[in-house]
Every structure is written in C-alpha cells, then in structure tokens.
Amino acid sequence: MQALAGLLGISAFFVTWILVARKGRGRNWRGVQRHVLGALLGLVSMLVVAGIFAPPQASRPIASNASNVAAGTEAAPDTKLTPEDQAESDKAERLKKVRKLSHGITEVSEPTSDRLLITQGVESVWSEKAWANSATLWTPEFLEKLTEAYPGHYKEVVIRFVVPVKDEYGNSSTGEAMTLTYDMAEIAKVNWKGVTPFDIMNFAEVYFRPIGRKGVLEWCADGNAEYAQGFCEQSLQ
Numbered sequence: 001m002q003a004l005a006g007l008l009g010i011s012a013f014f015v016t017w018i019l020v021a022r023k024g025r026g027r028n029w030r031g032v033q034r035h036v037l038g039a040l041l042g043l044v045s046m047l048v049v050a051g052i053f054a055p056p057q058a059s060r061p062i063a064s065n066a067s068n069v070a071a072g073t074e075a076a077p078d079t080k081l082t083p084e085d086q087a088e089s090d091k092a093e094r095l096k097k098v099r100k101l102s103h104g105i106t107e108v109s110e111p112t113s114d115r116l117l118i119t120q121g122v123e124s125v126w127s128e129k130a131w132a133n134s135a136t137l138w139t140p141e142f143l144e145k146l147t148e149a150y151p152g153h154y155k156e157v158v159i160r161f162v163v164p165v166k167d168e169y170g171n172s173s174t175g176e177a178m179t180l181t182y183d184m185a186e187i188a189k190v191n192w193k194g195v196t197p198f199d200i201m202n203f204a205e206v207y208f209r210p211i212g213r214k215g216v217l218e219w220c221a222d223g224n225a226e227y228a229q230g231f232c233e234q235s236l237q
Helices: 002-026 031-053 065-070 083-099 128-149 197-202 210-224 229-235
Strands: 105-112 115-121 156-166 172-183 205-208
Touching: 083 105, 083 128, 115 128, 128 156, 128 172, 128 197, 128 210, 156 210, 172 210, 197 229, 205 210, 205 229, 210 229
Parallel strands: 115 156
Antiparallel strands: 105 115, 156 172, 172 205
C-alpha cells in the first residue's frame, strides 16, 4: 500500500506539471515560469495524493512496567504488608475495638496473642463498698461483650481495677484495688441469659490489694456473700 501511494504521488506530480506547462503556453507564459509553477503544483499534488493513499500508522504500544524500569522509570512501590506488620496492624485495630466495648477502660494490651490485659479505672467513688458493687456489675457486662466480639480468641483475660486514693498527707493519686483473672475456656461455656453477675464473679481468680479487699468485704457483708460465695471467700484469704 505504501508503494502504491508513492507511485500515485509521482504520477500526480508529472500530470500536474505537464498540464500547467501546457496551459501556461496558451497564455504566453515564459518557459521557465511554466515549468517552475508546474513543478510546484505537481509537488503539492504528489503530497496530497500520497497522503490520501498512504496506509495508517500502527499505534505505538504502551510500554510495560518492565520497560519503564529498564528505561530508568521507577515502578510503583509494593504496599503489601509483611505478615509481621499485618499482625501488628490487626492487633492495634483489635485493641482499639476492645477499648470501646465498655466505659472506664483506661488501658488495654496483649502481653501475648491470646492474653488480654485490661485496666478499668474510675475518677471518683462514693465509698469502697460502692466501688465493689460497681465492679461486680461492670465485669460480667464487659466479658459478655468481649466473648461476642472475639469468641475463642483469648485464653485468659486479666482485669485490673484502679481507684482514686489519698495518702495521709492529703495527696491524691490512683491505686490498684484488685485484679481478676479469667480462664476464657470457662467463660465460653456461659449462657448469659441463665446466669447472674454473682456467678461470673465466682469464676474469677482474685488478687486483692488492701483498698480493694476492704471494699469487697463490706460488699460481701451486705448480703451478697450468699450469692457470690467463691468471690467473697477469696477476699477472706
């Protein structure tokens, strides 16, 4: 097709040149004028005809990423996380959600992948007994939400209760009242519609600090020991 276009273009050049030269002779143009004008118009005709019949050029293929790299263009960075980074990202997101499960959570961490450590704190308490009553209501509610959100994920959950304290000099601070440790294999068996908060407190392994022991003893003496027997017995040890 390209050879044909060239042949037609050359033919158009000579035909135009001859026609202009003859027409110029009838108008008494000089020989040089006729031939120069004929050559110019013939050249225009050749370009037009060759352009019409020339085959279309194939579109240039887009360079591949490998070609770009070979040419010195950097490829887009690979943003896929490593397994370790992905695990850390999942952990951060999980702890963020755990913290939102209930009010009063001030710290949350995973010492190991299957162990959860929670710190629950309050800004003020009416009395040690009132704090103990609040803790026995808060704990079952939190554990139920946790097992619904992450069933089977944790083997052990440790809850530290921190309360405001004041020393003999009147300085305010916070102190640990008690720590509850739960075997989550036991909690996984719980039918939440068939238990009371007292039952859930009985599942805990409890470590008391003096301020916490005092509040729990008062709470147990207020008629609650009958229902939370296991929990109250640990406060006496």
